[in-house]
Amino acid sequence: MNYRNVLAASTAAAALAFASAASAETWTIGITQNNVGVDSYQTxxxxxxxxxxxxxxNVEAVVLDAGGDVARQIAQMEDLIQQEVDAIIIWPTNGEAVIPAVRKAHKDGIPVVVTNSNIAEEGFPFVKSFSGPDNITQGARAAEIMCDRFKELGIADEAQIVEITGQPGYTTAIERSEGFQNRLPEVCPNVTLLESQPGDWNREKAQKVMEAFLVKYDDIDGVYSGDDNMGVGALNAAKAAGRADKIVFVGATNFAVGYEAMERGEYWGSIYQSPVDDAEAALQTAIDVLEGKDVPFLNYFDTPKITQENMGEFTKPVF
Known part of the structure; x- marks a missing residue:
């Protein structure tokens, strides 16, 4: 039962007595997700x-999905505010566009936890905590994986690469690209990034982007993709063109298809990230906030490097 509904339905004295028990027993937590159907991670x-x-x-959940539609997610935020849920978790469709809705929840006294992909910095004052991966660190680690492989192959001073990013305007996509592009010249200053194009977290689109890269560039030594779903799309394009064996593929968020491609020796490395850990951490963060615990604003969970050389230390992803 929702605490505020109980409070409104009772006399003041009885409500206050009941609220003390109810708040410790049941929280109504709403979540609006980005786009569950777009990939197996979100599913x-x-x-x-x-x-x-x-x-x-102690939890009653209201689970919503924006289907990648910013307007729908804003409407879902407004609906959760109207329902007077105790806390809202948002997986933003767009890190800037959702800020007014997050601000409204904050103004109405509903704590907001951002999950997986953070909102833009101007929205931070309206958020209790971010729960998820450190995407800039992920991008940096992917650059290190690629550079180390180029050094092993003896091409670190001449390699040329392309990048396939996630959805434009999406904080995870921006931060992973930023982390990669900032770190690569620090570890491999002579590697050339030829071009970066969005793949929108979609394997088929990433495959088409890679097909265009292969037509445009005769010499591609590496591909960095914002997640393994897109990375395998790029791999498929290169295999169809007969050029996959000469390209180092590195991604992030190690999907099962990426893990399997690594087992086959076709895909070099990625960043290991569990959607189960991601989901459970978001829910626990919201509960901790409601219970008045001291929660760090940036509540990261670790996402280690995984390559063909150490993949035996990791279980195959379930997504």
Missing amino acids: TYEKAFIAAAEANP
Whole structure:
């Protein structure tokens, strides 16, 4: 039962007595996700979130999906505010466009936790905590993976690469690209980034982007993709063109398809990230906020490097 509804339905004295018990027993937590259907990571995240909420007798969850539509997500935020949920978790469709809705929740006294991909910095005053991966560090680690491989192959002083990023305007895409592009010249200053184009987290689009790169550039030594879903799309394009064996593929968020491609020796490395950990961390962060615990603003979980050389240390992703 929602605490505020109970409070409104009771006399003042009875409500205050009941609120003390109710607030410790049941929280109504709403979540609006980015786009569950776009990839298996988000699908697995949703299932894990629902499972974690159902396993916690103190939580009632309202689970929504924006389907990648900013306007829909803003409407969902407004709906959750109208429902007077105790806390809102948002996986932003766009890090800037959702700020007014987040600000409204904050103004109405509803704490907001951002999950997986942070909102733009101007929205930070309206957010209690961000729970998710450090995407800049992920990008930097991917650059290190690629540079180390180029050094092993003896081409670090001449390699040319292309990049396939995620959805434009999406904080994760921006930060992973930023981390990669800033770190690469520090570790491999002579590697040339030929071009960067968005793949929108979509394997088929990434494959088309890579097809265009292969036509445009005769010499491509490496591909960095913002996630393995797009990375495998790029790999498929290179295989069809007969050029995959000469290209080092590095991604992020190690999907099962990326792990399998690494097993086959076709895909070099990625960043290991669990959607289950992601979902459970977001829910726990919201609960901790509601319980008045001291929660760090940037509540990161670790995402280590994974390559063909150390993949035996990691279980195959379930997504």
